[in-house]
Amino acid sequence: MSHPRPDLSVAIGPLRLRNPILLASGTCGYGRELADLVDIGALGGIVLKGISLKPRPGNPPPRIVETPSGLLNAIGLENVGIDTFIERKLPSLREIDTCIVSNILGESVEEYGELARILDMAGGVHAIEVNISCPNVKAGGFAFGTDPAAAAEVTLAVKESTCLPVIVKLSPNVTDITAIARAVEKAGADALSLVNTLFGMAIDIRRRRPALANVFGGLSGPAIRPVALRMVWQTVRAVGIPVIGIGGIRTAGDAIEFLMAGARAVQIGTISLVNPRASTEIISGIESFMREEGFSRITDMRIDR
């Protein structure tokens, strides 16, 4: 039995993606860095490294440590700052034919609004992902992602500052992710993405000290996938806006689990650090699966429950 070519395109609010695979923030730089290793034009989109108002030097080393099937990182959101980003990184991104999402991180509600306003005027990005969930920054970030009222306030400030679609990226380090998700939806978010990294740590027993200089870090990779999938399932059933699933996706099968849970699209993070071609391999794997199982659209795979 042969099926017609499945349609992999998806809509995230007003955004149209050619397929549901995006690269996750912090794992694909500003896009150009991996242009020789992966065909970026074949992807649904890329989410750029988180940008703040001022440049951030990042945390002291060691910044990363491997754990079973996982990666703990405390990069500390090292980035060039919005001005340099717009001047030096954005122009070359305009040549890439894919959806470009800029990820932002503020230290106050006002800063989030300011970042959104600047990006809106700069042109060249198609959507904004608001990071209210990074566990590695002491001031800001984290607190917004764990309190529904604060999360809503940030969302509102960003929505008021831009016409671009706004995706709010949620933290898994909360007791009830659906409470935050509902608050952010009510504040006007166009979509949600989840999860960011899980707060964790490791100890170097020979040196008798935490393995990361920052003591704590964010856990990513296959180790977190079941937790992320559960949270996506719950969130999809709590809100009406599209949800982008993130967390430990390594294979097409992993991505399909998130799509069946109801995610409209997924982001690939840690695995593309290990295997730069993972994202494009996942796209062709999803297409084969849909052919085999007779699915014609991505949303047809969602489990109704």
Add this chain to the structure above:
Amino acid sequence: MKRLDISAPVLSQQDLGHGILLLAILAPEIAKAALPGQFCMLHAGSPETTDPLLRRPFSIHYADGDTIFFLYRVVGKGTRLIAAMRPGDVIRILGPLGCGFSISAETKNILVGGGLGTAPLFFLARSLPREGTTIMLGAKTSGELARADAFLPHAEKVFLSTDDGSLGQHGLVTELLAGHIQRTLCTGFLPLVSACGPWPMVRAVAHLCHINGIPCQVSLEARMACGTGLCLGCAIPRSGGGYLHVCTDGPVLDAALVDWETSQ
């Protein structure tokens, strides 16, 4: 810069004792593009494994024709899996990566290696004229002075040292270097020092060069997730503030760029 990510066959795996091995991989495009001081990310274990999750970085020991060689020590999970690979097995290899040594054939070159710091220096030695090149290698004990013999045809002088005195001079390679620097400076030549080894040794070399006003390049290590500039995990403090990224700014760096005080 062309980086390749390929699956390539292992040609040979030679056990040099003391947990040190020499791995040969058939990877023509990487071998042809490779420059001394660059490195590759090697995938340990089966393609399906997620533990270990990350690839491991290794300096290119040298490239010869279509073959690329790595000199490495078994220290943990990943290197144990790589050591278990046999000729014919296929390994996933990404490279060549990073910035290599600057090669200056006009000056007198001094290459200083500690322990497995010899790994990238061999490729450099092969790329320099024999005349005017001095090589100084040190290790804890004679068995760990891996492939010291291989350097002999590539240098005017080769000096060895061991911490326990089992081979060459009894003591540290930096002590050898201190004496040699004085003698070279007396002849009126300003040499270029290239160093690789454990952090304290490389730092001592950088310091020696700094106080004598000698240019020095160092090959450094850092924990890496990607090796390609994406994760920003491989940071080391830059002198004057901020960070350098070993995988893209290095692994070979001008010693003057590194903040040796705050680092490690």
